[in-house]
Every structure is written in C-alpha cells, then in structure tokens.
Amino acid sequence: MSENQTPTTTGQFYPAEVETRLRDEAAQIVSRYPQSRSALLPLLHLVQSEDGYVAPRGIGLCADILGLTRAEVSAVATFYSQYKRHPNGEYTVGVCTNALCAVMGGDMIWDKVSEHLGIGHDETTADGKISLEQLECNAACDYAPVVMVNWEFFDNQTPTSAIDLVDAIAAGQPVTPTRGAETVATFKEISHVLAGFEDGRADEGPAAGEATLLGLRIAREKGWTAPQLVDDTDVQPEAHEDVTEPSVDVAAAEEKAEEAMEERSSAERRTEPPESAVRPGEPKKSTEMKDDPEPGTGRDAGTATEDDQ
Numbered sequence: 001m002s003e004n005q006t007p008t009t010t011g012q013f014y015p016a017e018v019e020t021r022l023r024d025e026a027a028q029i030v031s032r033y034p035q036s037r038s039a040l041l042p043l044l045h046l047v048q049s050e051d052g053y054v055a056p057r058g059i060g061l062c063a064d065i066l067g068l069t070r071a072e073v074s075a076v077a078t079f080y081s082q083y084k085r086h087p088n089g090e091y092t093v094g095v096c097t098n099a100l101c102a103v104m105g106g107d108m109i110w111d112k113v114s115e116h117l118g119i120g121h122d123e124t125t126a127d128g129k130i131s132l133e134q135l136e137c138n139a140a141c142d143y144a145p146v147v148m149v150n151w152e153f154f155d156n157q158t159p160t161s162a163i164d165l166v167d168a169i170a171a172g173q174p175v176t177p178t179r180g181a182e183t184v185a186t187f188k189e190i191s192h193v194l195a196g197f198e199d200g201r202a203d204e205g206p207a208a209g210e211a212t213l214l215g216l217r218i219a220r221e222k223g224w225t226a227p228q229l230v231d232d233t234d235v236q237p238e239a240h241e242d243v244t245e246p247s248v249d250v251a252a253a254e255e256k257a258e259e260a261m262e263e264r265s266s267a268e269r270r271t272e273p274p275e276s277a278v279r280p281g282e283p284k285k286s287t288e289m290k291d292d293p294e295p296g297t298g299r300d301a302g303t304a305t306e307d308d309q
C-alpha cells in the first residue's frame with residue numbers, strides 16, 4: 001500500500017497505478033468546477049468506469065479527493081439509479097415502463113424480456129453480460145416503446161425485437177442503436193464518457209429521427225413560424241423608479257380582499273339552506289349510507305382491522 005492509497009472499510013484498495021490514473025483524471029474533473037464537491041457526480045461515474053459499479057473503494061476515493069465523508073458520498077451514490085451499488089453487467093438493458101411506453105407495449109416487453117433472461121429489475125445474468133432494469137421516461141416518447149442499452153436508444157420495440165436484441169448482446173454480437181452511436185459501448189466505457197471524457201463518437205449516427213422532426217417539417221411546409229420574441233433587454237427603468245417596490249399598495253389590496261371575503265361569507269350565510277334541507281335534484285341524504293358496511297364483510301370498507309396488518 002502506498003502512502004496515497006485510500007483505505008476503505010472493506011480493506012479493498014486500487015492498485016497503485018490504477019489509483020494514480022484515477023486521481024489524475026479526477027483532478028481534471030474537479031478543475032472544471034468552482035467548488036470541488038460539485039464534481040461528485042462525474043467522479044462517481046469515474047470510479048464506476050473502473051469497477052463496473054460504485055464499489056466501497058470508489059466511495060473511499062471520492063470522499064478522499066473531495067474532502068467529504070464516506071456517508072455523504074454514499075448518500076449521493078444511493079440516490080441516483082445510474083450509480084450501481086453492486087457489480088453490474090457489461091450491458092444494462094433498460095425497458096421503459098413509464099406511462100406512454102407502458103401503454104404502447106413497454107409492459108409486455110418487460111414481462112417477455114425478464115422471463116426470457118430469467119432475471120428481474122436490477123438483476124444480472126449469471127455470465128455477467130446483461131443487467132436488466134425498468135426505466136422511467138427517457139424523453140423518447142415519440143418512439144415508444146423504447147428500450148435502452150447502456151443509454152443508447154432502441155426505438156419502437158416489440159417483445160420479439162427486444163428478445164432478439166438481448167440474444168445478440170448475450171452472444172457477443174454488435175448491436176446498432178436506432179439513433180446515436182453506431183455501436184453500443186460497454187457499461188464501463190460509457191461510465192467513463194459520463195465522467196466527462198469524450199470517446200470521439202458524439203457525432204456518429206442520426207441525432208434526431210423522423211418522429212422528432214415531423215412537427216418541424218410540417219411547420220416548414222405550411223410556412224408556420226413561432227412569434228417573434230420581444231427583446232426587452234434595452235428597456236431601462238426610469239431613473240427615479242425603484243424596481244424593488246411593488247407597483248400596488250399591498251396593505252390596501254389586502255384590506256379590499258378581506259372585505260370581499262367577508263361580503264361573500266355573509267351572502268353564503270344568507271342563501272345557504274338549513275342542514276336538513278334537500279336541494280332540487282340532489283339525492284336525499286341517507287343515514288344508511290354512513291353506516292352501511294362493505295357487503296359481506298360486516299365492516300366499513302377501507303377500515304383496517306387487525307387481520308389486515
């Protein structure tokens with residue numbers, strides 16, 4: 001163990017040359033922020049790019065570099081689902097089951113893929129190839145239902161196409177996303193990109209597909225344009241005008257509002273029928289409703305009993 005190596009509660013350390021490299025890269029990341037602790041999110045991606053997940057030694061390294069406690073680093077790492085707290089597969093397959101994708105077939109895709117791989121949410125196949133997860137909306141609803149592999153888009157999926165996709169990944173065959181990069185990088189590689197180190201592939205493949213561009217194309221065909229923005233940056237307040245002062249007399253406005261409320265309450269009191277009165281068209285109030293138990297249960301619906309606990 002070298003003097004610089006970061007101790008962890010599990011006794012795990014990075015080999016000296018790995019730690020030196022990670023610290024060098026971490027220094028580049030930290031230098032991009034006015035306050036070092038702001039670099040925590042990319043640093044977590046950085047240690048994840050080394051270990052394939054945020055390991056205890058990664059937590060220790062981030063804490064040491066940023067002057068934070070291990071608890072503070074862990075609190076952030078456990079908050080975001082992009083940080084994995086146990087060894088992750090080489091490829092994370094995410095099936096969007098958020099509202100729009102779900103109704104367009106996402107739920108069915110999830111069921112079929114999960115059954116096919118024999119794993120559930122946040123679980124990994126025995127060969128360490130694929131981790132499966134249910135995703136929230138990926139802002140790709142125009143291509144629903146969407147599946148992502150290491151954050152690359154596979155649009156307009158079906159249960160069959162999604163199973164073909166995971167089979168190809170499991171067989172080690174390259175897969176091509178619908179948009180973006182031409183092939184999918186590994187989870188470790190993509191974590192390094194997310195840490196802030198470009199892999200030179202940002203311009204590969206189509207950035208926007210037909211569904212995204214459709215509205216723009218129609219607008220161009222019809223000659224529709226957005227209203228011009230009014231540039232009010234040149235409008236200066238009068239020299240004597242104090243812009244922090246409200247333009248209305250607050251006290252007078254409050255007084256007026258109170259008067260109006262009082263007036264409204266009095267009017268309601270004058271027009272409100274007595275408790276027992278029944279308005280035309282309103283069902284007659286029945287005490288039976290109040291005491292009616294849930295049919296067949298002998299108790300009120302929604303009332304928990306000891307049996308429910």
Ligand code: FES
Nearest residue numbers: 096101137138140
């Ligand atoms: S609901 Fe799936 S991408 Fe938006």
